[in-house]
């Protein structure tokens with residue numbers, strides 16, 4: 001008998017992404033340039049600074065795919081996201097090709113906006129000059145100086161991730177995603193990571209479980225775990241959840 005998939009509830013993880021090193025900020029001009037620098041942080045038309053949900057989601061997915069050997073090579077030198085539709089990564093993020101969808105995609109990653117604390121967005125920006133040095137003369141190569149606009153280290157962004165729960169074992173999908181959050185903390189978000197940009201840390205995390213009964217009117221069905229210190233603690237709190 002075919003199992004009928006119905007929504008059992010939602011698990012939300014929110015909190016702060018703290019920049020431990022500056023992060024490059026890109027505008028529309030650069031993001032439109034295909035193959036240009038990967039800009040993890042952008043400004044909207046009102047100059048609000050945010051990390052697009054797609055940047056965060058894509059980076060965590062690619063780290064998990066590398067770890068689990070799920071990258072698909074197309075034979076033309078391109079390494080593509082997994083497309084099988086059946087593995088944990090495809091269940092969490094959706095297969096690369098939507099015609100391979102076998103189950104509903106579990107995750108929603110919201111845009112993470114900069115926490116302003118009463119300041120203006122530009123107060124969180126700095127311009128970092130970088131240059132290329134001529135290896136013989138020891139001076140800057142002509143045209144080698146570039147100014148890179150960065151969000152300063154120490155800034156915090158508010159993130160939110162929502163998991164749609166369809167099966168009891170979906171807890172393993174949340175745990176798999178948290179593995180990716182841990183990998184990201186030891187990697188970097190966006191371009192120029194090997195030059196020290198984009199080191200981040202997740203902190204002040206909250207875990208909220210809203211079972212189906214909550215949406216049907218039972219306010220008390222919701223459970224909230226506040227003040228989760230780090231990703232490790234989040235992992236153990238998720239392990240104790242009853243979905």
Ligand SMILES: [Zn+2]
Pocket residue numbers: 070082083084085086087088089090
């Ligand atoms: Zn897959």
